[in-house]
Amino acid sequence: METERNLKTEPAALSEGAAGQKSQARQAGTGRRACPDDPVIRSLHERKSVRAFTGRKIPEEDVLAIVTAAVQAPTAGNQQLYTILRVTDQDKKHRLSLSCDNQPFIEEADLVLVFLADCLKWYRAFTEAGASPRDPGEGDLLLAVCDALIAAQNAVTAAQALGIGSCYIGDIMENREVQKEILDLPDYVFPAAMLVFGYPTDQQKTRQKPARADLSFILQENAYHVHSGEELRAMFAGRTGTRSYEDWMKAFCQRKYNSDFSREMTRSVRAYLKEYRDKEQGSDG
Ligand SMILES: Cc1cc2nc3c(=O)[nH]c(=O)nc-3n(C[C@H](O)[C@H](O)[C@H](O)COP(=O)(O)O)c2cc1C
Secondary structure, three states: OOOOOOOOOOOOOHHHHHHHHHHHHOOOOOOOOOOOHHHHHHHHHOEEEEOOOOOOOOHHHHHHHHHHHOOOOOOOOHHEEEEEOOOOOOOOOHHHHHHOOOOOOOOOOOOOEEEEEOOOHHHHHHHOOOOOOOOOHHHHHHHHHHHHHHOOOOHHHHHHHHEEEEEEEEHHHHHHHHHHHHOOOOOEEEEEEEEEEEEOOHHHHHHHOOOOOOHHHHOOOOOOOOOHHHHHHHOOOOOOOOHHHHHHHHHHHHHHOOOHHHHHHHHHHHHHHHHHHHHHHHHOO
């Protein structure tokens, strides 16, 4: 059963309803111009997260197609600053479903890929060559995270083209000590995202995709504009269901931003960062 606990869906008002549809139509302008009749763009619009799977196995050739498409993504300096870790061991999948904020659909997914931001591989390649690389720092980490996530999104798009659904699991950044143990992660290797894949159930196929904010609140020109309180209220107008802006926003803040899992993610990522900071400071000093 899909509970709020184990399925990190948006609150109902953000997920569905006429207001959301209207908002999407608004952001699409005339429709045709914002979403031209192109199969790639259409697929980007149609993709939605899938959290319940039929159990049908994904053919190995399709797994290969997904991973091969992932590595075709742009990558800083063509370095591919990532490693894609496929988790096939059912016990590990089970443990990940617990360590990633108790989301059982992780272990039910046929394909589980962890996109690791990998600052270790090049560091070791430099050392192997007799070069004298500096220790990886936070900049290297962020660049590797960019690389890993861009590759991950290619995997999502490729899977969608093959009729395979997917869902990001950001909670892989939590519980650093546990994830390191499950996946044997050394220092300088950071789990930027986990993706789970499978064929969507009928319910998931027909489920309405959560509406996006009107484009006018997302797209800015030339210089950053800090939204006023009034503008922020307008951004959520029609998206809070029967609840007031205050009620809805306070509940969302409590459920997501101030949640235990969110605080744990911050603690865990801070511990990963410390790894880089301490070493860099050590080498500076
Ligand atoms: C970085 C990131 C982390 C996410 N983590 C989770 C997660 O842990 N569990 C989950 O069910 N969905 C997760 N999602 C999926 C989002 O909830 C989903 O993309 C969002 O609600 C929009 O819905 P859509 O993907 O169907 O358009 C994550 C998405 C991203 C991009």
